Amino acid sequence: MTPANPIETRSLSYLARLRGSTQSLPLLQALVGEMFDSAGEHDGCLFMRHVGRRMAKELGVPAATSLEELERVINQRWAEMDWGWVELSSDGRSLTLVHGAFPGAGSGSDQWRSAMSALLEGLYEAWLVTLGEGAALKVSRTELLDMALAFRCHGA
Numbered sequence: 592m593t594p595a596n597p598i599e600t601r602s603l604s605y606l607a608r609l610r611g612s613t614q615s616l617p618l619l620q621a622l623v624g625e626m627f628d629s630a631g632e633h634d635g636c637l638f639m640r641h642v643g644r645r646m647a648k649e650l651g652v653p654a655a656t657s658l659e660e661l662e663r664v665i666n667q668r669w670a671e672m673d674w675g676w677v678e679l680s681s682d683g684r685s686l687t688l689v690h691g692a693f694p695g696a697g698s699g700s701d702q703w704r705s706a707m708s709a710l711l712e713g714l715y716e717a718w719l720v721t722l723g724e725g726a727a728l729k730v731s732r733t734e735l736l737d738m739a740l741a742f743r744c745h746g747a
Contacts, residue, residue, distance in 0.1 A: 643713025
């Protein structure tokens with residue numbers, strides 16, 4: 592079967608190059624499933640956003656002076672972690688982020704995609720708020736694409 596679009600093609604290419612182990616993915620997916628079943632999706636997503644903000648702090652803010660450089664630096668970081676890729680684009684009013692080949696892309700449940708969306712919302716928001724020198728920004732998932740998540744960053 593031929594991939595249907597450039598996002599799927601890029602994600603499949605990335606996943607084919609993976610060098611890391613997927614040993615922990617079933618454990619993480621089970622933990623997220625249990626968390627959502629116990630706490631509910633809303634509270635589970637709030638927790639995962641918090642984890643994303645914590646992860647952003649642990650990883651440190653990527654240094655860049657342009658959108659293209661920021662995309663390159665973030666993609667280097669994701670490549671080191673086997674966490675997929677990101678494309679950044681701006682229409683002058685908001686920033687769109689497309690994160691493909693995220694951990695578990697194409698193999699996880701709806702709960703897993705919600706959890707990864709919330710984690711990446713928190714992570715990207717924390718980075719962008721810091722890069723924007725504390726500007727009130729909000730990152731929200733806008734779309735679930737083939738093996739990718741699309742986000743929009745805008746003023747809060």
